[in-house]
Amino acid sequence: MARKAIFITGGASGIGRAVAQRFGREGWFVGIADINEAGMAETAALLPAGASSIHKLDVRDRAAWDAALADFARAAGGGIDVVFNNAGIPIGGQLADLGVDEVERTLDINLKGVIFGAQAAYPWLKRSAPGSCLLNTASAAGIYGTPGASVYTATKFGVRGLTESLDAEWAPDGIEVRDLMPGFIDTPLLDHAPNRASNEDIRGRVKEAGLEITPVSQVADAAWAAIHGQKLHTLVGATARKLAFGARWLPGRVRKQGRASLRPLGG
Numbered sequence: 001m002a003r004k005a006i007f008i009t010g011g012a013s014g015i016g017r018a019v020a021q022r023f024g025r026e027g028w029f030v031g032i033a034d035i036n037e038a039g040m041a042e043t044a045a046l047l048p049a050g051a052s053s054i055h056k057l058d059v060r061d062r063a064a065w066d067a068a069l070a071d072f073a074r075a076a077g078g079g080i081d082v083v084f085n086n087a088g089i090p091i092g093g094q095l096a097d098l099g100v101d102e103v104e105r106t107l108d109i110n111l112k113g114v115i116f117g118a119q120a121a122y123p124w125l126k127r128s129a130p131g132s133c134l135l136n137t138a139s140a141a142g143i144y145g146t147p148g149a150s151v152y153t154a155t156k157f158g159v160r161g162l163t164e165s166l167d168a169e170w171a172p173d174g175i176e177v178r179d180l181m182p183g184f185i186d187t188p189l190l191d192h193a194p195n196r197a198s199n200e201d202i203r204g205r206v207k208e209a210g211l212e213i214t215p216v217s218q219v220a221d222a223a224w225a226a227i228h229g230q231k232l233h234t235l236v237g238a239t240a241r242k243l244a245f246g247a248r249w250l251p252g253r254v255r256k257q258g259r260a261s262l263r264p265l266g267g
Contacts, residue, residue, distance in 0.1 A: 005080050006083075007084065008032060009033045009117065010086040011040060012043060015216060015220075018220040033054075060113055060116070080124040082134075083118075088109060088137060089106060091106045093149075114162060131174070133227040134176070135223060136162065136178070137180050138160045138180060139182060140239055144247040144258075145157075163232065178227060180222055181240050214239070
């Protein structure tokens with residue numbers, strides 16, 4: 001049986017690294033894509049020998065996507081079974097306080113990069129269908145709007161909508177489309193400031209708000225389950241599950257809690 005292959009963006013750390021390790025343990029060939037070359041090398045060192053390839057990729061560059069996937073397909077032996085559209089950046093803070101460059105960078109990476117990835121992945125996944133999969137990283141922020149994170153929320157609602165659209169659009173081709181909707185995950189992104197005007201890290205704000213931080217291994221397990229299951233959206237962590245329940249059954253309470261937040265979460 002031919003070894004299956006997964007291409008992972010944001011593979012230098014965090015969720016991307018954990019998913020690379022999870023699939024590597026299952027015998028998959030793993031393509032690690034990122035702009036952080038040192039981080040990609042560290043991820044590759046955690047995988048079985050000969051089980052990965054490294055691809056420097058800025059997801060905002062549409063042509064670079066085509067080149068990276070072609071290189072990966074050659075390294076993997078010709079086919080691509082899963083593309084994990086995972087690269088993303090955090091941004092928080094009041095909308096009126098964010099710089100134009102901060103907004104544009106977040107939109108370009110978190111949303112445009114995912115759209116470009118889907119476009120570039122399509123011919124490869126169609127060739128490997130049925131059973132191939134596009135897996136996107138959305139967020140609990142794509143369940144209900146998060147005060148203090150409007151731009152990030154907008155990108156993750158966009159990823160969710162793209163997933164739902166392509167689930168129908170690509171069904172005749174035998175391509176599965178899924179997304180992950182994690183809450184706050186224990187990755188290096190939590191140690192960043194939500195925006196350049198803040199001197200606090202996101203992790204501190206999450207803890208102050210009394211919210212759960214989920215181990216990154218749970219996201220890796222969720223990614224494995226998502227591509228082998230039937231769920232369109234996979235919730236990861238207690239925060240995501242509680243928010244989804246509230247948004248569906250208690251939307252008035254969720255809205256009231258958001259409006260009552262005196263110090264909105266910027267992450």
